[in-house]
Amino acid sequence: MRLAITTFLAATGILTASLTAQAAEPTYQGQFVQGGIVFGQTDAGAEVLLDDEVIDTIAPDGRFILGFPRDYEGPAKLSIKHVDGSVESFAYDIGDREFNIQRIDGLPPKMVTPDPAVMERIKDDSRQAREARTERFTENFLEDGFIWPALGPISGVYGSQRILNGEPRAPHWGVDIAMPTGTPVVAPADGIVTLAHPDMYFSGATLFIDHGLGMVSAFLHLSEIDVKVGDVVRQGDVIGKIGESGRATGPHLDWRINVGAARVDAQLLVPPMEEAQKAANANN
Template sequence: MALAGALVWATTAHATSPVDIPSTMSQGALAIAHAPPGSAVRVNGKPVRVGADGVFVFGAGRDEQGPLKIDVAGRAYSVAVTPRDWPIERVEGVPPKTVNPPPAIAARIEREQALVVAARNRDDAREDFNHGFTWPVTGRISGRFGNQRIYNGDPKAPHSGMDIAVPEGTPVKAPAAGVVTFANPDLYLTGGTVLLDHGFGLSSNFLHLSRIDVKVGQRVQQGQVIGAAGKTGRATGPHVHWGFNWFGVRLDPLLLPGIQAP
């Protein structure tokens, strides 16, 4: 079952209006909403893309307190954000140089992350996200989105995605159609890394891959193999890290349309 409070498809909050926006959503959730085609829409003051069919999207980050303010053609809507509990995850046995890297390595990490951030800034008109999502691999969830991470006893940033433990070499499949915007087999922290853009600023990222089977600019379909699970970068064992973003806002893949908790 989906987690409580996760409104990933918009519900009709205003029955007499053509605008379709959820009245509440969970921290970490994605909302797929609708406005009259051609409407100007802003989320917390920022203009967002509206499709020819009136669809638009927005997300509530891990620490979003809300309410989110949505403006549709001058009409104001408010979306309450439901808080979640964030457990602590302790990860031991991580190579020390990946937890507290020396200055030269820290500079490399910063350069690599800047490339990833740039790839997430695309705002394509494609609506690949609008057909639901499937699991990239099937396995035990070994790390959940948003949980506070402590590596070798050293507190670090909250976990940015979902870890799925599977044997090394397990094929990783696209959870939805999209265009590959980043592919690199050897990033320092994340190892083999692929970003797949689903349109409207929504993107999936897959980390620690042992093999990459796609190239930047390639169009892939839902279910197509994009690489293989591994333990490259900062990893203690083979798994797939599946992250999901709305531009720079990290969201929980477990709350996406079509995804059900095991």
């Protein structure tokens, strides 16, 4: 199940092509779509800007990652400032995606808006999560690609959204895997633990792993966390157990990915669940 990014992207037909034959221009692996993740490579020492904002984590050898939020419209404007002072600019269309929208009316107000008494706790949880995502590592944690952190039925997907009593809620940023409490969760890729919180208001026991170059995995609603902040984990290591802590209606893992501030679709990093399950069964 250790599937390299390059192997998986090529096998699924995801873009893996150089823009031109010029060595100085970037090459890409990934999808230029809403919620998409693109792995880029330019020359060593170059500076990369996306929509005029500097990408603050780029490897010494010129590797970088682009993340496109759910509602990103594009075109994406990319600028490469080379060490010789030259600048190249590119523009890329971003593919639109349709996301499931569910409207629910007639709910009691307390089901829609949190009690003011817990708002300070929610704000502090958000602060801790934000600070944990500001860690920046350039280690080559991504060379082995990604695997699913758990195998099982998918009960929720990235980008879906509920409108409660006419008020839009935040979209769902992760992929939900419904399995019994106590099911092991493994690291989908190498990385460093930057957050291990036992009880956040919404997400319960919450774990963050920084995979380098601004990419961070979050694992929500855990029943147990088996690692601590500062631990280096390797792909396949058990990092926790599935649970239903926080605001969960049943046991499941909510796996999320950020690239910098952009919340992106974790499912774009791994093979379809059915394929992963078949491969696991074949190896047992």
